Amino acid sequence: MRLVFAGTPSAAVPTLRRLAAEHEIFAVVTRPDAPLGRKRVLTPSAVAAAAVELGLPVIKAARLDDEVTARISALEPELGVIVAYGGLVREPLLSTPDRGWINLHFSLLPRWRGAAPVQRALIAGDDRLGASVFQLVPELDAGDVFAMREADIPRDATADAALEALATFGADLTSDVVEGIDAGTLHAEPQTGEATLAPKLTLDDGALDWSQPASQVFARYRGVTPEPGAHTIVGGQRVKILAATIAADGDTASGDLAPGGLAPGEIVATKAALLIGTADAPLAVTRLQPAGKGAMNATDWWRGLRDTDGLRAGA
Known part of the structure; x- marks a missing residue:
């Protein structure tokens, strides 16, 4: 044609x-x-x-x-x-x-x-x-x-x-x-079912709400990666989440990560990742990008902070 x-x-x-x-x-x-x-x-x-x-x-x-x-x-x-x-x-x-x-x-x-x-x-x-x-x-x-x-x-x-x-x-x-x-063998048929809209994403769509269940937080992370990017506030600074998964017992990919026991937004560092609490299982963040800096391993960034006491995601 x-x-x-x-x-x-x-x-x-x-x-x-x-x-x-x-x-x-x-x-x-x-x-x-x-x-x-x-x-x-x-x-x-x-x-x-x-x-x-x-x-x-x-x-x-x-x-x-x-x-x-x-x-x-x-x-x-x-x-x-x-x-x-x-x-x-x-x-x-x-x-x-x-x-x-x-x-x-x-x-x-x-x-x-x-x-x-x-x-x-x-x-x-x-x-x-x-x-x-x-x-x-x-x-x-x-x-x-x-x-x-x-x-x-x-x-x-x-x-x-x-x-x-x-x-x-x-x-x-x-x-x-x-x-x-x-x-000439193919003919179109009317759409059926309920229509939903998918407007262009904005920067605000990338904000993660740690009070939600892990499945919802992870779903948003997936949907906004790489653009406009999943992000959260830590110590008043925006941090972009580049790689994450839901932590689970026996997860061989995340080594010593284990879910549970973290309040929403609470951050705990392990050898492999940063665990950030949600409404249920935590998210395991392995790579991130602080504002004004390049991408880096999440644990390296955390260790480089002068004082992590009381720091939470979303605040």
């Missing part, structure tokens, strides 16, 4: 590569270069870099305006495919490809419509993760679904690891859908 592809982050790259190997992609639309790193160097998006590598023409646009619409219309595409572009597709662009646009979304629709479906699903403690490919419509992630499948994601995966797995999984799903649309 004659395709136009729109996407920006690395999660969209597997689908771009898969479709480029199977169909004709006449243009790749992505967000403009963005300043990255401490030196704020203008850097192409992951999709832009992949498109250049594949020899595909790139359209960089912050908005899908009349100019972009005209450029895409001139290509006479049969189908548009969008994966996490980061902007809305409105009319007349929505109807410009002969068969409209399809969207790969990393959730089991209608659950978690919005910008952060994987993160919100993890924070909520969802047992099921997956991806959907649907017909793009003006309403947010509300179009009829061509295909939806669950994915096997590890129970302790953080958002970045889960999204990486879903990106590869979703590329296969999107490829199957494009093939079915091309053959």
Whole structure:
């Protein structure tokens, strides 16, 4: 098929590569270069870099305006495919490809419509993760679904690891859908069930509440890692939690860590980690980043503090 592809982050790259190997992609639309790193160097998006590598023409646009619409219309595409572009597709662009646009979304629709479906699903403690490919419509992630499948994601995966797995999984799903649309054998069905929203995360979403059960604290840690980052306040300073798990009896991965006996926010150091109390079992924090410093082992940071008496997480 004659395709136009729109996407920006690395999660969209597997689908771009898969479709480029199977169909004709006449243009790749992505967000403009963005300043990255401490030196704020203008850097192409992951999709832009992949498109250049594949020899595909790139359209960089912050908005899908009349100019972009005209450029895409001139290509006479049969189908548009969008994966996490980061902007809305409105009319007349929505109807410009002969068969409209399809969207790969990393959730089991209608659950978690919005910008952060994987993160919100993890924070909520969802047992099921997956991806959907649907017909793009003006309403947010509300179009009829061509295909939806669950994915096997590890129970302790953080958002970045889960999204990486879903990106590869979703590329296969999107490829199957494009093939079915091309053959005329696949038809979309209306979404069923209760819709929930997945708005973009803010820094406040990363704050850990140690008064909650460990499962909820750990779920939030998973959902906000690596961005915007799980964090807590210790001694009036914000500390970013980079690696953690729920401590458990007999946990060979955490050696001498044992749950119980800690009040919410109470911190105890062991050889392997910092134990931080929750409403039940403590969290074992093995790596963190204090404000204004680099990442380090949690126990090294704790030993380096002048006075730890009375220090608690969340205060």
